[in-house]
Amino acid sequence: ATNIKSGGKTPFAGIVHAITLLLILIFFGKWAALIPMATLAGILVVVSYNMSEWRLFVKIFKSPKSDVLVLLTTFLLTVFVDLTVAIKFGIVLAALLFMRRMSEKTQVGYITSSIAEQATDEDDVIDEYRIKQKDIPSGVEVFEINGPLFFGAADKCRDTLRGLEKKIKVLILRLRYVPTIDATGLSALENMFTSAERDGTQIILSGVQSSLFEKIKRSGLLKYIKNENIQPTINHALECARKILKGEKVIMELTMRDVVKAFAVPEKTVNNWIGKKGMPCVKTNEQYRFNYIELLDWALTNKITLTSNILAFGEVSDCGDNVVYQALRNGNIHYDVPGDNKEQVLKNVVDLLELPPNLNRESLFDLLQAREEIMSTAIGNGIAIPHVRNPVVLHIEQPSITLCFLKNPIDFKAIDKNPVFVLFTLLSPSVKTHLLILSRLAFCLQNEKLQEYLQMKATPEQIFAEIILLESQLATAKKESGKG
Structure with missing residues (x-):
């Protein structure tokens, strides 16, 4: 404390202070022992007075009662018990009071139609995440949480849900303003999800931040929510809810019959893929x-082999003919991207991406890494398509494909064991767009001529021209088969 009062605030100052005391003890100890105890007591009184900061002590009594409680508790424990005990107890007490204060700040409640109508068109231009001037459909409730979802706020969440007496068909859980969540908050969400599942209510998540989404995913709660029911904004969520009420499927959930037809194989083959090749499914x-x-x-x-039937599931009626080309123009093409392993390459690729200001590069890198840990995005022939597991957490407006030719081939754990030399990094604003572009890109990458262009690191003009040609062929085939 004396050292700090004298202006020595760095770690080096502490080392000098300790060495000085050690030298005094070793070389001048016998003379220091001759100093009268009364003199040392006087020095200690002066040092203690300077350390006490009694003026600040008095000021704290004008602070909130919780701060006064921490001060008095720590002070009394220091006097009557021990300084170490007082510090530990004070830290724990301050942390608990802080969490209580934060939970009180968290607002939990339902958004009604009247509240939704308060937003003007001008507001919507400024903030696309605000609810537009549309009624919340009957049978739909928007449940909003503003603030961290700690244990205190979790109780609020449960109490508010208990107040909902009527059964609803769709519950939109708006989490845009939830920066973090603890185990109690996750437990509250799980109770909400299980209750909704029991009542036949579909849950839609809206505006989930990427860090929060990862915590929800790791907790296993996504098993209660369909992939298509995770939407980037409240307006997307409301549109999704309307489709659910109309009985429309937002994204096709395929049955065994659908898969048999899509891949043009017998059911026995599909069962074999499930058992031996790990075909993803839920029973x-x-x-x-x-x-x-x-x-x-x-x-x-x-x-x-991707047949036209499986690609048709990703198509939408209002899509254009050149979606892959447009996405590639948005993302651009880069050559000789460095990196000695998958992690370095992905990091360098993320640094090259043109991202909106609200999308953090480190968060995107973590999401791409997490996707690779689940299953490699390498598709063989030296090609990989890095993408996130759920695109809506990115909160982007336009889809993009960034084509990167690597300086050195990298092991991506491809099923054909070949190292990857080219990456198509896909970013999408919605699940529907992601499906469309991924299916179209997969179709294009089966073409031998495009594979040759990639092998020879062709110019952007050659690659663009070939993709335009392939997409036009796909559009023609759709029209001829009556799908266009």
Whole structure:
């Protein structure tokens, strides 16, 4: 304390102070022993007075009662028990009071139609995440949480949900303003999800931040939520809810019959893929269900031929003919990207991406890494398509494909064991767009001429021209088969 009062605040000052005291003890100890105790007592009184900061002590009594409680508790424990005990107890007490204060700041409640109508068109231009001037459909409730979801706020969450007496068809959980969540908050969400599942209510997550999404995913709560029910904004969530009420499927959840037709193989082959090749699926009531995104990823990784039927699931009626080309123009092409391993390459690729200001590069890198840990995005022939597991957490407006030719081939754990030399990094604003572009890109990458262009590191003009040609051929085939 004397050292700090004298201006020595760095670690080096502490070392000098300790060495000085050691030298005094070794070389001048016998003379120091001759100093009268009364003199040492006087020095200690002066030092203690300077350390006490009694003026600040008095000021704290004007602070909130919780701060006064921490001060008095720590002070009394120091006097009557021990300084170490007082410090430990004070830190724990201050932490508990801080969490209580933060939980009180967290607002939990339902958004009604009247509240939704307060936003003007001008507001919507400024903030796309605000609810537009549309009624919340009957049978839909928007449940909003503002602030960290700690244990105190978790109790609020439960109490508010108990107040909902009527059964609803869709519950939109708006988490845009939730920066973090603890185990109690995750438990509250799980109770909410299980209750909704029991009542036949579908849950839609809206505006989930990437860090929060990772915590929810690691906790295993995503099993209660369909992939298509994770939406980037509240307006996307409301549109998703309207489709659910109309009985429309936002993203096709495939049955065994769908998969058999899509891959043009017998059911026995699909069962063999499930057992021996790890085809992703969920078994419910003795029936298999398949998610299109996971199925497409699996097919690409295992080099399963993509038929026009499986690609048709990713198509939407209002899509253009050159979506891959446009996405590639948005992302650009880069040559000789350095890196000695997968992690370095992905990091360098993320640094090259043109990202909106609200998208953190480190968070995107973590999401891409997490996706690679689940299953490699290498599809064989030296090609990989890095992408996040759920695109809506990115909160971007335009899709992009960034094509990167690597300086050195890298082991991506591809199923054909070949090192990867080219990456197509895909970023999408929504699940629907992600499906469309991924399926179209997969179709293009099966073309031998495009593979030759990639092998020879062709110019952007050659690659763009070939992709435009391939997409036009796909559009023509769709029209001829009556799908266009």
